[in-house]
Amino acid sequence: xxxxxxxxxxxxxxxxxxxxxxxxxxxxxxxxxxxxxxxxxxxxxxxxxxxxxxxxxxxxxxxxxxxxxxxxxxxxxxxxxxxxxxxxxxxxxxxxxxxxxxxxxxxxxxxxxxxxxxxxxxxxxxxxxxxxxxxxxxxxxxxxxxxx
Amino acid sequence: xxxxxxxxxxxxxxxxxxxxxxxxxxxxxxxxxxxxxxxxxxxxxxxxxxxxxxxxxxxxxxxxxxxxxxxxxxxxxxxxxxxxxxxxxxxxxxxxxxxxxxxxxxxxxxx
Numbered sequence: 001x002x003x004x005x006x007x008x009x010x011x012x013x014x015x016x017x018x019x020x021x022x023x024x025x026x027x028x029x030x031x032x033x034x035x036x037x038x039x040x041x042x043x044x045x046x047x048x049x050x051x052x053x054x055x056x057x058x059x060x061x062x063x064x065x066x067x068x069x070x071x072x073x074x075x076x077x078x079x080x081x082x083x084x085x086x087x088x089x090x091x092x093x094x095x096x097x098x099x100x101x102x103x104x105x106x107x108x109x110x111x112x113x114x115x116x117x118x119x120x121x122x123x124x125x126x127x128x129x130x131x132x133x134x135x136x137x138x139x140x141x142x143x144x145x146x147x148x
Numbered sequence: 149x150x151x152x153x154x155x156x157x158x159x160x161x162x163x164x165x166x167x168x169x170x171x172x173x174x175x176x177x178x179x180x181x182x183x184x185x186x187x188x189x190x191x192x193x194x195x196x197x198x199x200x201x202x203x204x205x206x207x208x209x210x211x212x213x214x215x216x217x218x219x220x221x222x223x224x225x226x227x228x229x230x231x232x233x234x235x236x237x238x239x240x241x242x243x244x245x246x247x248x249x250x251x252x253x254x255x256x257x258x259x
Binding site: 016017019020023024027037041044045048049052102104105106108110111113114117 | 180181182183184186187199201202203204206207209210211212227235
């Protein structure tokens with residue numbers, strides 16, 4: 001892998017069943033360019049939880065993914081309600097998701113904690129009433145490179 | 149054990165991935181909350197669940213889960229089956245409850 005790759009996805013907020021499409025696409029691309037399995041899984045989980053969050057809370061948004069020789073940077077942006085208390089939102093089990101979301105297998109307050117757990121760096125830029133931007137970085141393992 | 153043995157132990161119907169039944173699996177997990185699967189599953193290629201929606205298939209694909217077993221006779225629709233086929237995930241359906249299905253597989257050596 002020599003040149004940086006930039007991929008851009010629109011996450012449709014009206015269709016819960018479609019959430020995860022971008023994550024699956026990223027997983028396929030990372031696999032094609034020879035990235036190691038652990039890194040692929042970590043990126044896929046971060047993207048997937050991000051996509052689900054955007055659908056549940058923000059009526060969709062955009063996901064931009066940048067891949068270079070160091071790792072993968074994911075920028076997830078929405079124009080949703082924003083997060084009033086980020087510290088509280090980072091606690092496992094805390095959720096403001098509506099009742100029905102749990103029936104779908106999500107909304108249990110694990111999204112942001114999972115993203116934090118599987119990324120090397122996570123930055124949340126949010127403003128109530130305006131939206132949220134979550135930047136996640138997953139680095140390739142040292143020594144082994146990206147396996148490409 | 150092979151996925152075909154999982155199907156046999158659970159007396160399960162194969163709904164998708166008949167050609168992949170020879171794949172080896174060595175562990176399993178049972179969950180209805182996909183966020184838990186994303187949080188705790190490291191390498192567990194069989195997922196038992198009572199949840200039936202496309203996110204189960206997507207979670208499986210993203211977590212390298214090879215086989216999903218729906219408990220209590222639940223069955224996915226055509227869209228889910230097509231998604232599973234595309235992603236190479238075997239779909240099984242058993243009449244057993246989650247508790248019993250997990251117990252049966254565990255007692256036969258699937259941890």
